[in-house]
Amino acid sequence: MHPLWTVAEAVAATGGRPEGLSDGPLHSVSIDSREIGPEALFVAIKGDKLDGHDYVRAALDAGAAAAIVSEAWFATNRSDRVIVVPDTLEALRLMAKAARLRSKAMFVAVTGSAGKTTTKEAIRTVLGAAGETHYSIKSFNNHWGVPLMLARMPREAQFGVFEIGMNHAGEITPLTRLVRPHVVVITTVAAAHLEFFKSVSEIAEAKAEIFLGVEEGGTAVLNADHPYLHILFAKARESGIRKVITYGYDEEADWRIGEPELAGARTFARVTHGNDTLDLNLQVRGRHMVANATAALAVAALAGVDRYAAQRELADFGAPEGRGETTRLGPADKPLVLIDESYNANVASMNAAMEVFAGIHPPGGKKLLVLGDMLELGPQGAELHQSLSKAVLGTGATQVFLVGRAIESLAEVLGDDRVTAKAWRVEDVMEPILSSLALGDAVMIKGSKGVRLALLIEAIKRRFAATT
DSSP: OOOSEEHHHHHHHHTOEEESOOOOEEOEEESOGGGOOTTEEEEOOBOSSOBGGGGHHHHHHTTOSEEEEEHHHHHHSOOSSEEEESOHHHHHHHHHHHHHHHOOSEEEEEEOSSOHHHHHHHHHHHHTTTSOEEEOOTTOOSTTHHHHHHHTOOTTOSEEEEEOOOSSTTSHHHHHHHHOOSEEEEOOOOSOSGGGOSSHHHHHHHHGGGGGGOOTTOEEEEEOSSTTHHHHHHHHHHTTOOEEEEEESSTTOSEEEOOOEEETTEEEEEEEETTEEEEEEESSOSHHHHHHHHHHHHHHHHTTOOHHHHHHHHHTOOOOTTTTEEEEESOTTSOEEEEEEOSOOOHHHHHHHHHHHHTOOOSSSOEEEEEEOOOSOGGGHHHHHHTTHHHHHHTTOSEEEEESSTTHHHHHHHOTTTOOEEESSHHHHHHHHHHHOOTTOEEEEEOOGGGOTHHHHHHHHHHHTTOO
16 A cells, blocks of 8 residues: 655655655644654644644654645754745645545535535445545634645545535635535535625525536535525536536425434434435434435435445434534433534524424433524624524423523523523533533533533533443
């Protein structure tokens, strides 16, 4: 098996100048000095808070075979085992471009206002049944995450699945042109990042930028269950994409989903495609999770994956951490059921999560709901938070906790009698929530990552994990 890169290949791709380096294998590419493996390449990029150049020595000491550094840094920090370039982030992009050029894999790119990561995970799961599949980890979907994931693409991989995100117009275009996907998936279009857009229609147009990188003869796979589908169709045609496939609960969808049935922690649904029917049996709950899995079925069919193999793989598919992951803490007969939705939030994902929570019955206690701010909603923020009131009431939660400044507008609609406690910071409401929880309860925690509800998740796990 070939190494991921060689030093000579990295030098050629970046156009950099090697200093104190000889050729040799590079088995990984990293921008985090804490995650350096043997014979790694460390790329010292400058972020919003940290500058990777401050960790070059730590990376080399940890076993990195080489580091990519800037001319400016090298001028005052002479070092061996480095590749010197004008701009390290651009060097990472050039490595990503070279990795894409050398690959013979089928490339899939996923974007959308909600469900990107879960859908990406479902797609990589089904493609993994047919061959070596490389994919974006976590939510590495931005201006450095996408090139990093591409630079890590093994030359032998048969499939590549990449998540592409944005919160401003124009951000997707350079990333999709870097990935050059054969298939693109748009999971949905909804009110998210409205702080930077005048309307949801503008969000649809920004998501449609993903079409600009599609390889000739490529395919767009679109969720049909939102009112902006016509914008996506028009943009696909403008981009020269002739093959568009739809999926969803809409009766006209090419991959049509029947009404799901819930049984315990699993969801069952029948999907119709032409004259074929496929029965999905998922170990996650929710209509939106079925839609994500159906997108994966559509991509699997395009890749030539056996449909029964795809079904089998999806049967073991679970929600990623922070996106509906369910954990049972304590004794098996009366656990605390913790539903972690702490990674991100917008109106669509909030409503979908609360629809799932409405169908969950606590093992022997009460239901608690913890909601945090939906960030980046701009002037419409108060109205959009208030729009959640019906879904909150529909969950059947007897205790509701609110965290953040923006979500105070929801408290105004619900009324003080329905809100158990509220605070701007999660630290200020942590103890009241922990004190309210008991074995047998079910609690769902949902909010944008910036609200830091993950701290609450960790605290609950610490308190109840060893409970017997």
